[in-house]
Amino acid sequence: MTDMRDKHNINPSYNKAYKSKDYALNNVVGDSWESFKMLHAYFHMLKKCNPGTITEIKADRKNRFKYGFMALEACIEGSNTVIWQIIVVDATHLNSKTRDVLLVMMCKDGNEMIYPLTFRFANFECSKSWTWFLKQLCGVILKPELLLIILDQHTSISNGMKAIFPDAIHGICAYHLANNL
Incomplete structure (x- = not known):
């Protein structure tokens, strides 16, 4: 304006x-809603060009997009061999008509750089979506019992963590804790 x-x-x-x-x-x-229809083809090509990459799409009863999960093979391999099993979990809202949420899990590498592990997008952030995401993550991590997971105090994330990774150590993100205080 x-x-x-x-x-x-x-x-x-x-x-x-x-x-x-x-x-x-x-x-x-292009239209935000139409772009989700191309996700199957994108994930297919991603897996074809990057063998070992894990992708998953969940649809609702009317076959509309609900959740999507992506873990690139290089990120999986690195996180299971050379990266400390300390994972930070967070979400951000996407600026689009669809009002989707991007959920990420990341680690830090030996050079203190952010190392992406998995990405997930959903139509909203809730306990069911986080639980689904964490189930997908469970198939990526070789030793889930050795995990230290740092998260904000969002109830949905905590519920999913307790259901999928009950033996992992959970910590609260100092940044989010400070902002909430």
Whole structure:
């Protein structure tokens, strides 16, 4: 709206500016909902080009996208051989019409750099989605009993951790704890 006003002396309403932006984005990158239909093909090619990669898609009863999981073979191999079994779990909300959530698990390598382990996206963050994600992760980690998992205090994550990794040590993220205080 500011660009239109400053560059062209036009004052569009918020609704008109939003619809115009949405229309332009759909023409450039495509519709957000339609992109999920291409996920099966993308995961197929990902596994074909990266043998050992694990992908999974879960749909609801009407065959609509619900959850997606991806662990690249190089990340799996590295996390099971050279990376400490300390995993940080967090989520972020994606900025799209679909209001999806990106859930990530990562470690730190020997150079103190962030090492991605798995990615998961879901239509929302809840105990069922986290439990599904953690079940997929369980198939990736060789020694789940040696894990130290650091997470925020989100109830959904805690519920999933207790159900899938009951013997793993759970810790609270100091950053999230400080922000909550």
